Every structure is written in structure tokens, then in C-alpha cells.
Amino acid sequence: MSPRTNDGEPEPTRPASARPVPASGTPVSGAPASGGPLANPGRPAPHPGPGPASEEASSDTKTAAEAKPGDPTEAASRADAPADTEAETEAEATQTDGDAGADAEVGHDAHDRRAGDRDTDDRGTGTGTGGELAVDGDERVAAVRRAGAAGRRWRAAQLSACAAMLAVALTAGAIALGAVRDGQNVPVSTAAAVSPGLLASGDLDSSITALQAHLRSQPRDFGGWATLGLAYVEQARTKGDPSRYPQAEQALKRSLSLRSDNDQALAGRAALAAARHDFANALDLADQALKQNPYSERALCSRIDALVELGRYDDAEEAAKTADERRPGVPVFTRYAYVHELRGDVTTARRVLERALDASTSPGDIAYVAAQLGQLAWNQGDYATALTHYARALAADENYLPALEGRARAQAASGRQAEAVKGLELIVARYPLPGPLVELGELYEARGGEGDAAKAENQYLLVDAWTAIARANGVNADLDTALAAADHGDRATALRAARDDWSRRHTVHTADALAWALHVNGKDTEALPYARQATATGYRNASFLYHRGVIEKATGHPADARTHLAAALKLNPGFSPPGAREARTALKTLEASK
Template sequence: MDNRTTAPGGFRPAEPCAPRRRRRSRRVLPAALAGGVLAGAVLMMLPTEQPQHAVVRPPVAGPQAQALAALASGTPAAPSQLTALIAQQERRVHTRPRDARAWAVLGEAYAQRGSRTADPADFPRAERALGTSLKTGDAKNTEAYAGLTALALARRDFPTAKRYGEQVLRAAPKQWTAYPPLIDAYTGLGDYKAVQTSLDKLLALRLDAAARPAVMAHASAVYRDRGWREDAVAQLTDAAAAAGTPVAQAGYLAGLGQLAFERGDLPDALRHFEASSRLVPGQGAVLAGTGRTLAALGRTREAFAAYRAALAQQPSPRIAYELGELYEARGMPREARAQYGQLRALVDKQMAAGVDEELLLGQYETDHADADEAVARLWAEWQRQPGTEVADALGWALHRAGDDRQALGYASAATDRQKGGGVLSALYVFHRGLIEQELELDAPARRHLQEALRINPYFSPLRVPLARAALRELGGVPDEPPPDDTP
């Protein structure tokens, strides 16, 4: 059965015709995983003073061992640790060229480092190493297939991740680390029934204490996509409290910061991003989250600085796009154009290394370049991997190209809990509201635009003013805009 995201009434929208021009329950983990940690407890676990009676701990493992343990346990490793592991494995395969496991570890380390640093040059290296592992290993070689799954996810190639991930699962159905990559792949494909089935099977396994934080973090992501915000926060808070390494804890704290931002709780978001940065300084995604939050707080100068630091650490096209839109929202068109130019250059590098950036390019084309080109890109992306994010982007592109009736089917799919993931996204609901307004469906348009601002009144520096203006036109009463310290 096809469980992918569909439009209302159960139908999959037909291929867009030539666009016309515009007129103008809570779910919780089993008791074995729930730590009972209250929200905010993680921050209390980061004291600045040493305890009175310090416990003598064993020596800390070297960076190579830490990275290897992180790969084996499904938790993140720092780029410096991955670099040390890569150097070690390169020496190993040089002296033992038929060591299939060494090649597999090398390939997965390259894939993870490329993902963490947004350096696409690591992806072809990962592919070569993993291919060599397959040639030199036995038929099962689950480590190589697990690495190929991680590589496909880093490239946003969800069909390939699904294929390799299912191969790993068939070979090792009791191995818990086989399930989280498959959950990510099914999410990207919009197959939410498979997501829930995989999560249920994962939670039914006997898990040791070391595995529980990573499992809780993945459960949190599924709950977030279902719209179960409180459960998502509770599970990720427990994961951060139980994390075995500073890198893992920093990642979970950053996730809590993003969840707080998505519900418009700016002080909580900033507190979590700053706590993450104290544990592991210089994380590009965390600096970008800090910039996003500072911009919403009206601290624009600091936001620009945070975004620039993020790009220096992690030259991600997505971060470049966010910074360009912030420049545009603050009335700095020259800087915005330069930033969009950097976005295109970074996208070109990523795509040359096999990364699928069609979604991001389609989103950029929709709002800042050629909506017809965006429709063509996003329609092809929908055919290949029809997740909720693609449904929203395609619906918005069709609207901008003038085909509002077709657009509404996709926008409804992205915001309908019965047809998609059910994520509470202010951006998706905003898109649906403006499409409905264009179709003169004033009552649902007003309802959805008000809902977008209730979900997160700071969701986008460019689009929040549009939502307020549309509500004024419809007779709604929007909230007051956030402050801005731009001169």
C-alpha cells in the first residue's frame, strides 16, 4: 500500500499542468526509556562549580576511540574526532587493503564528517571506501550497507537510504541501530505508517542504557512530526540528561532549542542553543539557530554575527539562504543578493558531490527567482521522494506560479494530520492560508493565518509581515510585530 503523503480525500494530486500567471494522544516511550526528567532539568545539569567531593573517573578515551564508539552507538561525533578516526583508518587500509571492516568504518566516518561540516568533498570519498568494503567483504557486510545508508541520508537520497537500510535490517533485525536511519528515510519519503511501525519495533527491543538517549531522540523526532510537541520535548530532555558524551548532549540541547523556537518560545530557545554552544563551541547548526532566535528577538546585529560565524564553521546552503532572507527582511537588498549568490555556489558544490538540493533550490526559486522553474524542480522531487516538506514547497510554488487550485491540494496534504506527518509548522499553515485567500476562501484563510501566528509568531522574518497584512485585509487582528534594532 502506498502510504506516502496524499492530498485530501485520499487522492494523489495529478501532475501539474502548465502554470498560469497569477492574478496577483499523546504517545510516550515505555517506562524502560522514560527517565522522568522534568523540562529544563538538562540546563540544571551544567553547573559552573565543581562538586565538593569529585569522583575519580577513568582516563578519557582518545578522539579516534570516541568517534568509533559514536558511530557504533548511533550518536554524533565531533568533526575533530571524525578526522582523527579517518586518519587512523586510512593508515589501517593502507597496510591491510582487504580489511572490509576498516574500509566500512572509513567510509561511514567520511559520510558523517561531510554531513557535520557541510563539506561535500567527503561524500565521494565515503562512496569509494564503502564500495571497496563491499568488494572485499562477505555478502552480508552490514557495516558497509549501514555506511551506505548514512551516506544516502547525508545526500538527501531517501529512496537509496531506504533500500540499503532495509538490507541492513534484514541481516540484523535485532540490532537497534538499524532502525533510526530507516525512520529518517521513511520520513523523507512521506511513508508515515512505516515510520510508526519502525519506531514501534525499535521500542520493543531490549535496549541497554547506552542506547536509550539516541532512541529517545529519534522518538522525539517522530513525535514532533506527528504534532505531539510536549512528548517530543519530554523525550529529548530525557535524552540530553542521559547522554553519554558532551557532543551527544550538545546535539540534544540544540534539538530542544529548535523545538522551543518552533513554538515561539524565544528565551527557552536561546537558553538551549547557548547551553549547547558551551558544551561544544563552534557548531554551525547551533550558531544558525542562535542567529534565528536573536533575529526574532530583534537583536539583529547579533543575529548577523551568529549567522556569519555559522557559515564560517559550516558553509551550508540552508544557512546561507536563511541569512539572505534576513538581509532582505531588514531592507539590505545588496547584501541579500550577495548571499543568494553564495547560496547558488554552495548548492552547485553539493550537487556535484551527489547531494539532492532540489528542495532548497525549488524553495529559493519560488520566492526569489522563477516560480515556473520551481514547479518543474519540485514536481520531479515529489515524484522521487514525496515527503511533507516537498508537498508544502510544491504547493507554494504552484501558488506563486498562479495555479492556486492545484496548489491547495498539496498545501492541504502538508497540513492534514490524516494525510501527512501532522507537524505543527507555522510556515506550512501560512502557505495554506495565503492560497485560500487567493481562492477567496476567506474563512479558512483567516483561520489558518491566525493559526500560523499562534504556532510561532516569529517563524520567518520575511513572511510574518505578510501574514499580518493578509489578516488585516481579511479582518483578522494579528499580534504586534517583534522588535527590531536594525538602524
């Protein structure tokens, strides 16, 4: 449902010896020396790289910009191995109230829930088993579903109860754990025991356990606190659990209180701000981190993300080129590809992603990049290729939720609705995020069986509950709200959310959301300029074309409407069960009236 962006994808953290370098084969002047502290943890696609590490240049690899068609040179290998698994450990020492801001972030209960990411670890570490996705005893989701079982006529009351229970379930068992103070007053650097290699291993839970133990004995390790904060950011994003963000914020604040100029914590705060959709702040924090360390991979990536999400595409492209020169690798390559996709340059986007996949060695990177290729293929209506890429992603990590969700979407578009419904049911049973909830609801409506209408309504109600929890934890959920509410909720709420989001950033996604919210509220004349702006960059998105065509039809532009409705169906005929159906109906009406 929500736009595909990189703000929710972490960057992989990989061992120093495996880091790629520019085509010259030599470290860039000014880059950290081999064995030196890592300027910035790499950013996994669905799990960001945590703390400091050493990095060294090895192997001649091409930057993303140098990846030309037919160029036999190998693409640079990824920058960081993914680090986000699913569960959390608890340390034993709790902190007093006065220190909650510094220490209360060392723990949280084990729970998962993110429809765009996997079960045990989000970014690519096939550690879980497929059975874990079954509808088991996930009390968090059970609580939400019980609350949302009634009808929308009790929407206000239900939403309050649903949100409250989801909040309780999300935080159930969460223990505020802190490091025991040892009386030292001199900040220390991260010890070898807290090597980011742990986070890169893909076992985020084990990494957090190790970090908690380390910080109990070394509470003034600013690098350790920064790494812990980044780990929490990844857990929140990959599991769809916004209640982790306050924990991440406290850990990062603790790191900065110990050393205010450490780029790891500044880059971590940039990643946190981006995850909360506070992109203006993310950009400012990324710039601060880069002043301390121009080669901080996480800061470089967060800067690209922020510029993309602020709609500053020219600046984002320049930032991607800079990042590609300084830190070529999977985190940068995937962002470089997305910037080109937003420009309509699908060929370059695909080529860069293919080279990134060739350079990927860890299960996490393979799953992440293959899923991105699957999404790119699905956007172009190439469902067979999309399913092939998703299969490769799931072979690397059978619980990688972006691939599971993408596979279900491609199955539905290919006419395999039963498989798609089953797959999405397994996902939302434990990861009730807006995207898969809306997709499942629409498939229920399209199926039209007994009880399907009520099931669909329940999915849409859960979206409201999730957005309420997200807002309570500092996440700007206006775009999610606008997209879901316009078609399946309160239209006035959709328009209010879309206007609010547009007031902060002008992207193709916010333009499309505002155009559609205006349309469903009967304001087509006002909607048309935004619908045109959403398609102005050349971004190939069937939903955008469909929305524009419908709005053009409503405003008396039949020729333009035919052009864009036909283009939507030609590009991706299965882009949305209700959308594709309505596009065909509208096109037939227009053709009949010619």
C-alpha cells in the same frame, strides 16, 4: 530553510559498557553479546558512528516509548558517541587509477562548511574555539563570494563560475590516499587499533588518521573500510561538503568487495543514500543490513529516516518502536521524538528529548539533543526556552553549528537582529549552506541598510552555487532548490524542482514546497490541495500555516485564510522576517474586508 529532518544527523557511538538496554535490564534475545562485534555503529546526531565495536547491556533504562510523564525511571542513555570533527588528514600512499574505486578514499583536505553543524566537529565535541568561526582565510568561501559578487543579471554566467570555484575550493588539497596492498587475499576484521571508540571520541580527524594508517597496513580489513566510509559520510554531512560523498562511496564499496554480507558497510551505504536524499535506496539498503544484523543501530536509524523522508509516517512510527525495543539510546530517541513531532504530538516529542538529554553524557550528545530541544521550542514560538537550550548546547560545544544557527534564528525572532546578523555572518563565512544563507539574506532585506539588498542577493546566489555542487556529487537538492528559488530565485525553477521532488516522495515538507512553488507561479487552485496536505498530520509549523493561509486567500476562502494566518502568527510570530510581515499584512486586509 530546509525541513528539520534526521537524515543529516549521525548517531552517536558510545562505548559498549555505556550502552542502554530496555527496561528489563537484560540484553534482548539475539542481540550481540558483550564484547562481540558491534552490529552497527551508532548514529550521532550530527555525526554518525563509524565502524564495528563491542556493545554490552548495562544499567536499567527505559525505552523512548516507556518515557511517560512523571515516570521517575531514567531514560536510556545514548547509543553512540558522536564522531565528527572538522579537518582531515592525509596519508602518504596514493593508489593507481585502477584502484581508485577501492582506495582513493583515504584522504581529503581539511576544510569545513556546514551551516547546520559546527566548525571542528559536528556532532558535539567541543574541540574548536569560537574564534575559528571568524571570517578567516577560508579560500573556499572567498572564492564563492568573489564569484557571486556581481548581480543576478549575470546569473547564468556567475553560477557556472561560482560553482566551478566552489568545487575547486571544496576539493582543494584533497589527496586520493589508499592503503598499500600487502598481498593478502583473506578479508580480516577490524583490529583493536581501529576501535570505533576513536570516532566516538569526537575527534574525527584523529580517527580518520588512525584509520588511514591502519588500512595501509591492513588493506583487507573490511570493517576498517566500512568505518572510514561512515566517517566520510559524517564529514560531508556535518561540514556541508558534498564532495566527500564519492569518497565515502568508494570506501564502502571496498568494504563490500572484501565481504559482501557485512552489515556495517550495508548500513553505511544506507546512511550515504539518505544523506544524498536517495531515500528509496536508503530504505532498501537498511533492510539489507538488518537481514544480516537485526540489531544494527545505524541501519535501524537509517530505516526510520528513510520512511520519514518518504512520507510513510505510520511505517516510520512502527520502525521507531522496533528500534526503541532493540537499541534504545540517543540516536533512536531523537528519531522517535521527531516522528511524534510530525504528528503534532509536541508533548511526547519534548518529553523523549528531555529524557535523552538527561541520559547524555558526552559533549556531542548534549550539544545535539539540546539543539533539538531548542529547535522544538523555537517551532512553538518559545524563544526564551529555545535560547536556553541553545546555550546549553554551546556550553557543551561552542562550535556546534545547528545551535549557533538556531540561536541566531531565535535572536532575530526576539528582536535582536544585530546579534542574529553577526552570528549568521560568522556561520556562512565558513559554512555557506542553503538554510543559513537564506536566513541571512532575509535579515539583510529586513534591515534595509545601505548595500543590504546587494548583500542579500549575494547570499541567494551562493545557494545556487551550493546546490550545483551538491548535484555534481550525487545529492538530490530539489527540495532545497524549490524552497530557496520560490522566494528568492527563478520561480519556474522552483516549480520544476518541487514537482520532481514530489514525484519521488510525499512528505509534509514536499507538499508544502510544491504548494508554495505553485502559488508563486500563479497556480493557486492547483496549490490548495497540497497546502492542505502539508498541514494534515498536525505538524505545528508556522510557515506551513502561513503558506496555506495565503493560498486560501488567493482562492477565495477568506474565513479559512484568516484562521490559518492567525494560527501561524500565534504559533511562531517570528517564523520568518518576510513571511511574518506578509502574514500580518494579509490578515489585516482580510479583517478589513469582513
